[in-house]
Amino acid sequence: MLSRIAESLFWIGRYVERADDTARLLDVHLQILLEDPWAEEDSACRSLLSVMDRPAPAPQVQVGRVAVLDMLAYDRMAQSSIAGALVAARENARRAREIISTELWECLNTTWNQLPSHMRPARPHDYFTWVRERAAVVAGITDATMSRDDTWAFLVLGRSIERADMTARLITTRALAGSAGPGWTTLLRSCGAHEAFLRTYRGMASDERAAGFLLTDRLFPRSIVAALNQAEASLAALEPVADRATVDDARRHIGLVRTNLEYRPLADILDALPQEMEQVQRACSAASDAVRGRYFPSAATTTWTGENL
Structure with a gap:
């Protein structure tokens, strides 16, 4: 392509x-x-x-x-x-x-x-x-x-990186506004996640569980972890790992921030939520730059020097 x-x-x-x-x-x-x-x-x-x-x-x-x-x-x-x-x-x-x-x-x-x-x-x-x-x-x-080929992989990769970044921004607005900002139920509704959240926890709702649902739920497609997982899957489809000792930069940035969210206690993440969401945004930006450098190199400028190209 x-x-x-x-x-x-x-x-x-x-x-x-x-x-x-x-x-x-x-x-x-x-x-x-x-x-x-x-x-x-x-x-x-x-x-x-x-x-x-x-x-x-x-x-x-x-x-x-x-x-x-x-x-x-x-x-x-x-x-x-x-x-x-x-x-x-x-x-x-x-x-x-x-x-x-x-x-x-x-x-x-x-x-x-x-x-x-x-x-x-x-x-x-x-x-x-x-x-x-x-x-x-x-x-x-x-x-x-x-078709689920490279065409699909590039489009879904862009969508997944943007989704993780924008969900992080949505959560950041809640963290910065405090009690004056939107409640977690409102944020769930804005993401179309409220009913899925209620089914997951069978009506036993709480702010901590709502935050965890948008941050780390692996099955809801608009959670940050689910979006990052999809981005990793798209990168793997584009270029399977041939060398077991290395991994490309885009997958490294996404994998690091994803594992940081998945395997840390939720309480630790919520205690420093704006900083954690800023890390997600930085990782998405770095991954996007890595994808651009790997797959979309800018055309070299052609210059003339005398008779030589």
Whole structure:
């Protein structure tokens, strides 16, 4: 497979997942601002922008939900926003048009065409719901129409790395906001995990168990450990280990942070939750850089020197 095609597939997975997870995160936090009249909107919005690695305005400028929506939901030029991620996913699908299925291309292209009509509705929740539904359609078509070959592995690898990173950001917002932030039940609902959590623990819910479910459950696909496991499986499918004494950098970064979460006592992780989630984000970034260096090397610049190329 050409490296440019592989890179486009990787970023299709990342961008669609980014749009989905950002919609879930914004939906939760804007709902809290609407429901809690005592919430400090400026500090809450600045905290959210910080978690999403977006620069906040100057301290003397009041930051509200309108500014957050403009930056994280509607900005078509920023790939860290919902609209920008959907635009970028469609552009990458266009580059990989000869590899992906017609149904997947049509789904991403239709989403891109419908985007202007769904932006800035009277209720932002309607926009977030539409984004989640379109991401679910993309995931369903991907699962139903792609062979489990390198095409599938690159797309799922991107999706899994992004999912682990974004779930870590979602949990970080809860840890930083403390009692003023969303409860664990709210976070479970935002990830579509609440019913699965109740079935797992048969109604014996607690904050610690809810946190553990989003962090370390091996069977729920949106938990951090499950996403990291899927990323490792995709890397193994792309390049099985031939030398028993070594492992590639991307698998090392993912494996280290995954085992740190899986095999440490949950109480230790919860005691330093923001720092632990920052480690997950750093590992995902390092793994993404390692994948880029291994599979998507940038083209060498061709220079002329006299008669020599």
